[in-house]
Amino acid sequence: MEKFTKFTGIAAPMPLVNIDTDMIIPKIFLKTIKRSGLGVNLFDEMRYDREGNEIADFVLNKPQYREASILIAGDNFGCGSSREHAPWALADFGIKVIVSTSFADIFFNNSFKNGMLPIVLPQEQVDILMKDAEKGSNARMTVDLESQEITTSDGTVIKFDVDPFKKHCLLEGLDDIGLTLEKASAIDSFETQMAQARPWI
Amino acid sequence: MSAPKTLYDKIWDAHVVSQDEDGTCLLYIDRHLVHEVTSPQAFEGLRMAGRPVRAPEKTIAVPDHNVPTTTDRVSGVIANEESRIQVEALDKNAKDFGINYYPVNDIRQGIVHIVGPEQGWTLPGMTVVCGDSHTATHGAFGALAHGIGTSEVEHVLATQTLIQKKSKNMKVEITGKLRPGVTAKDITLAVIGATGTGGGTGYVIEYCGEAIRDLSMEGRMTVCNMAIEGGARAGLIAPDEKTFEYVKGRPHAPKGAQFEAALHWWKTLYTDEGAHFDKVVTLKAEEIEPVVTWGTSPEDVLPISGVVPAPEDFKGGKVEAARRSLDYMGLTPGQKLTDIQIDTVFIGSCTNGRIEDLRAAAEILKGKKIKDGMRAMVVPGSGLVRAQAEEEGLAQIFIDAGFEWRMAGCSMCLAMNPDQLSEGERCASTSNRNFEGRQGYKGRTHLVSPAMAAAAALTGHLTDVREMMAESVDA
Structure with a gap:
């Protein structure tokens, strides 16, 4: 996985609450057996009409947000289905950071596994970032994972929290499975104990 | 004397393989359910890394999301090519990795969350995961069950564990008796109406109260199924005689002396008097209408x-x-x-x-x-x-x-x-x-x-x- 350290990018405002994973990537794109190539269908039903033409007033179709790498989103982002196709599509489009007042649990976890950083902030701070994002492509934000800071286009600094283990994995670009397999002997001994204690499993 | 525990605390504690200083745990997974849509990339990942499935006997796969439901499907052909490729990929992955499998033409095939309980794969006190958010369904048995993404599917296939942090405890109590015409579906929707789709975020819900006790196992599965729509990681209902009766005799449930041993443990799976809940929601069953x-x-x-x-x-x-x-x-x-x-x-x-x-x-x-x-x-x-x-x-x-x-x-x-x-x-x-x-x-x-x-x-x-x-x- 690519390391996540510090970057500067354009933030797109998506204030709608409860943006679900069906909106992020409709199920017709779940028939793939690959992880890549979903970015073109990100937010498909909001982004294109039935004939496949772009809907001009959808935020990511506007000239100033086409290169966005940060989303400032409404509450409860990523609710619904567990489909990892949602973070795959976002990452493939080029999104690296999503900020909201809350995220659905499975989506939140899935994002980290794909080198993306979901950030939870209180409403007042999301409002500040939303306002900044509305300035368009001149409003570039800097996200620094090491220092846990977002800097807005006018220099306002907002601190954020992140789970230390997840931060470590993002900074180092670590593969979870590799890490867990280092603990294989602990798993072995757990299984041995369980074969005694709960043999029916 | 140890502090009183919730049902969730008990199941969690029984599955911790290791714990880091910051509270991050490696949690053992007893059952891994798999379907065709969220698994192909995970199996592909195993192949690329040359890794086997660690516990194929604890892994159960069934195609359900993509399959046609018209009766002509017995001819075995899925007209949509992408759907066919996905189902064929699961056929192949199940065979190559030696996992339990119910193919399209098996009478036991069905929706993964219906097949698991029906075949006795789902048992009280277990940890159950699946690359599907409605895995919460299995919580009806007093199993800790939740959805995961494809990266985590691969992680469980390779290690039979998940890296997890514990959620908070939430109690949803439905007191009294339901009125005629009001069902488990109305309960679960009414709860979401009351708490919002983000109301359960960060929590595992335990549903309890007279109206929940009165539900059949089918009804309890309906209630837990939609815990995810309330944002919760999982929904749980403490197992009781109805649960044990439902489980007994199912193909993959324990038999004879093993059943008795299992039952002995299952009967300890309830929330202790005085255990702490971080959030409590109470609804009166009499006030729930069809919704x-x-x-x-x-x-x-x-x-x-x-x-x-x-x-x-x-x-x-x-x-x-x-x-x-x-x-x-x-x-x-x-x-x-x-x-x-x-x-x-x-x-x-x-x-x-x-x-x-x-x-x-x-x-x-x-x-x-x-x-x-x-x-x-x-x-x-x-x-x-x-x-x-x-x-x-x-x-x-x-x-x-x-x-x-x-x-x-x-x-x-x-x-x-x-x-x-x-x-x-x-x-x-x-x-x-x-x-x-x-x-x-x-x-x-x-x-x-x-x-x-x-x-x-x-x-x-x-x-x-x-x-x-x-x-x-x-x-």
Whole structure:
């Protein structure tokens, strides 16, 4: 996985609450057996009409947000289905950071596994970032994972929290499975104990 | 004496393989359920890294999301090429990695969350995961069950563990007794209506109270199934005699002395007196009415006696969301819910595709015909549910009423197979999500119980099923 350290990018405002994973990537794109190539269908039903033409007033179709790498989103982002196709599509489009007042649990976890950083902030701070994002492509934000800071286009600094283990994995670009397999002997001994204690499993 | 524990605490503690200083745990997984949509990339990852499935005997796969539900599927051909490739990939992965498998033409095939309990794979006190958010269903057995993404599917396949941090404890108590015509589906929707779709975020919910105890195992599965729509990581119900009775004798449940040993442990799986809950929600069963959703979020719940709300009735970001929902749903504020005309009725899904659901719907439909022009479909949750419904004469009631009687699968709940709504088509559905486009591009979904779906099929509009029950009493 690519390391996540510090970057500067354009933030797109998506204030709608409860943006679900069906909106992020409709199920017709779940028939793939690959992880890549979903970015073109990100937010498909909001982004294109039935004939496949772009809907001009959808935020990511506007000239100033086409290169966005940060989303400032409404509450409860990523609710619904567990489909990892949602973070795959976002990452493939080029999104690296999503900020909201809350995220659905499975989506939140899935994002980290794909080198993306979901950030939870209180409403007042999301409002500040939303306002900044509305300035368009001149409003570039800097996200620094090491220092846990977002800097807005006018220099306002907002601190954020992140789970230390997840931060470590993002900074180092670590593969979870590799890490867990280092603990294989602990798993072995757990299984041995369980074969005694709960043999029916 | 140790501190009192919740049911969730007990199951969690029994599965911790190791714990880091910051509270990050490696949690052992007892059962891993797999379906065709969220697993191909995970198996591919194993192949690339040359890793085996660590515990194939604890891994169970079944194709459900993509499969056609028309009876001609017995010929074995899936017309949609991408769907066919996905199902064939699961056939191959199951074989190559040696995991338990129920292929499309096996009578035991069905929706993964119906097959697991039916075959006795799901047992009290277990940890159960699946690359599907409705894994919460298995919590009805007092199992800690939740959905995971594909990266985590690969992680569980390779290590039989998950890297997890513990959630907080939430108690949802439903006191008293349900009124006639009110079901498990109404309970679970009413809870989401009360807490919102983010109300459970960060929590594991334990459902308890007299109305929950009174539910059958099928009803409890319906309640836990939609814990995820309330944002919770999982939903749980403490196992009791009903649970043990349901489990006993199932193909993969323990037998003889092992069953007795298991039972001994299962009986310790309850929340201790005085255990701490971080959040408590209490609803009175008597106050729950049959409910329907009016919008495009499962929290958009109202009693059937209500009227369509106005965006101004809400606060904050929900005002704009409600405006968008009403526009999408083609509804006008103030409109009576019972005046909403329905084109299609779908009965099925992991929420309401079990035998009890089909019985409840058939009870309303018996000897009656659906409204002229109505499209109505029953999709049993598994081949075995389908066979039982045929044996009980339910299938004939549906067919006589004008319903299509389908083969098992997820079907129109998420419309990945050919069962879809067309643009503007309005459906009373027993499924779990009313999101935009969920049942087909621009399709409109109203979530209801099986009995309410049957009632709507008869009248052609959203209907209070209790009026029909009164009719049959009068007759």
